[in-house]
Amino acid sequence: MPTPTITLGVFDSGFGGLTVLRELLPLIPGARYLYLGDTARLPYGSKSRETIARYALSSGRFLLEQGAQHLVVACNTATALALDDLKHDLPIPVTGVIAPGAAAAKAAPGSHVLVLATSATVQSGAYTRALEAQDLTATEKACPLLVPLVEEGWLDNTSETQSVTAEVLRIYLAEAQREAPHATSLLLGCTHYPLLKPLIEATLLTMNYPLQIIDSAQATALAVARTIHTEPTTQISSASFYATDSIEKFQRLGSRFLGHPLPPVELIDLGG
Structure with missing residues (x-):
């Protein structure tokens, strides 16, 4: 070999x-x-x-x-x-996975980053520290229901279950928009979330919340x-x-x- x-x-x-x-x-x-x-x-x-x-x-x-x-x-x-x-x-x-995501956020337009992550990651404050080290403002948003929805496979465009995931995501993003109305980019702070990227993009579009998505896995x-x-x-x-x-x-x-x-x-x- x-x-x-x-x-x-x-x-x-x-x-x-x-x-x-x-x-x-x-x-x-x-x-x-x-x-x-x-x-x-x-x-x-x-x-x-x-x-x-x-x-x-x-x-x-x-x-x-x-x-x-x-x-x-x-x-x-x-x-x-x-x-x-x-x-x-x-x-x-x-x-x-945290420092590379923060560095990628530094290269994105603007200086206020919304981070979607699990409760444990948000509680650690690790993304806030990493983003502040890049002279960026961070707002971390815990989204505890997204991981189980991804693992259940409730993402299929042909499945009625996607509407459940879409609604949960919309609620989280609406809360985030109120908490961080001036955010310019969105950092996916969980390795499950890249599977949600198309749905996140579609939801942001309907909300008129134009954020550049940064994939920390990528x-x-x-x-x-x-x-x-x-x-x-x-x-x-x-x-x-x-x-x-x-x-x-x-x-x-x-x-x-x-x-x-x-x-x-x-x-x-x-x-x-």
């Missing part, structure tokens, strides 16, 4: 990080990709910082043992609460690609997938997030 250009480890507490992997695949061809979904221990957001750090470190160490040369933390909660631990503990470069993939210097290759990338629980569910939902069917997923045990 040809030697891969690099081995990239990507992990999340579940499926959302597959949107980051989806963006990485065309940017770094010929790489070997390792994806770990720590599904037995999700959601990370309801755990203490110490527990999240422990989970993130065990996931990072597992991918390191499998040969990862660069770790991508495709989880907003783990990035917010465990990135420093990972960088200190692991002898490889580590990239999270921004993260671009940030990783900029740090990796590989020679041009015609070699096809390979990908291995690991989950800590319910590999059948992971394969079914993961295919939706990645945009094509997943190969067989390996079940692993990382302990408690």
Whole structure:
């Protein structure tokens, strides 16, 4: 077998990080990709910082043992609460999802950024700190119902269920418009949310709330690609997938997030 250009480890507490992997695949061809979904221990957001750090470190160490040369933390909660631990503990470069999203917001027009994220990410204040470091104003909006709606697959244009998702999204965005009427861009602060991007764009249009959407999954993939210097290759990338629980569910939902069917997923045990 040809030697891969690099081995990239990507992990999340579940499926959302597959949107980051989806963006990485065309940017770094010929790489070997390792994806770990720590599904037995999700959601990370309801755990203490110490527990999240422990989970993130065990996931990072597992991918390191499998040969990862660069770790991508495709989880907003783990990035917010465990990135420093990972960088200190692991002898490889580590990239999270928050700083790249904030940097992409800096390049967008205007200076006021609306961040849609989970409750745990909003409570951490990580995006506000990262955006303020870029001299930007941040308004973070928790949208706790969006992740379960995405995971239920209630996005299909032909399905009546999309109207439920559209209405929930409209309510969140209407609240955000009252809280941040002068925002100029919208940062997707959860790796599930790229699947909602077309619906978000349509909803903003009907609300006359013209925000430029910034996809943190895409921004993260671009940030990783900029740090990796590989020679041009015609070699096809390979990908291995690991989950800590319910590999059948992971394969079914993961295919939706990645945009094509997943190969067989390996079940692993990382302990408690």
